[in-house]
Amino acid sequence: MRFAVRVKPGSRRARVGGRWPADGAALVVAVAAPAVAGKAHDAVRRALAAAFGVRGQDVLIVTGDRGRDKVIEIDPAPDDAAATLDRLLADAG
Template identity: 50%
Template sequence: MAIATQPGLRTDRWQRSFHPWQGGRGPEAGLTIRFAIRVKPGASRTKVGGRYGEDALVVAVQAPAVDGRATEGAFKALAKAFKVPVRELTLVSGTTSRSKLVEITGDHHDRLQELLDS
């Protein structure tokens, strides 16, 4: 497994890796990006963008933090922001926490950087 990171970002929070056992075709086949998000439940509107701390992507959702509804809303918002189906997202850690570690299939590091900088 080869790991390449984008300069300026911490490797323990954001990484791009290649997993040859994953299916798919084309240049994005087998690539995943793992990054931290910070969910803000109960927001007036759903929005993806900005930083929390050094390198966590902020995901504001209208859903309350009850029975996993905020996490579900965050995943729907992330899927829409990255223009991928929800099934391409994986929750690595943080099931009941506002800080979560998410993995997305495909080479979306440019879009992640845009969202972090917005």
């Protein structure tokens, strides 16, 4: 399963949910780690793994290593991955 994310490094707390832009298809992933030395990169993988209930090593960053816009792949994806993604995209909270 592949999907787009928009990363917000240096946030007060880690959070997965919402759309970027507001009417777009990218999932917002906020992480407390700064965008320095791969810290935000690793935090994004951990946050998405927790949100989808998979192991961190199952979350791959396919494109966007150096930017805020990334394409993520979860492999193997859990059976409810599409429903989880839909729920997270709808969470504007």
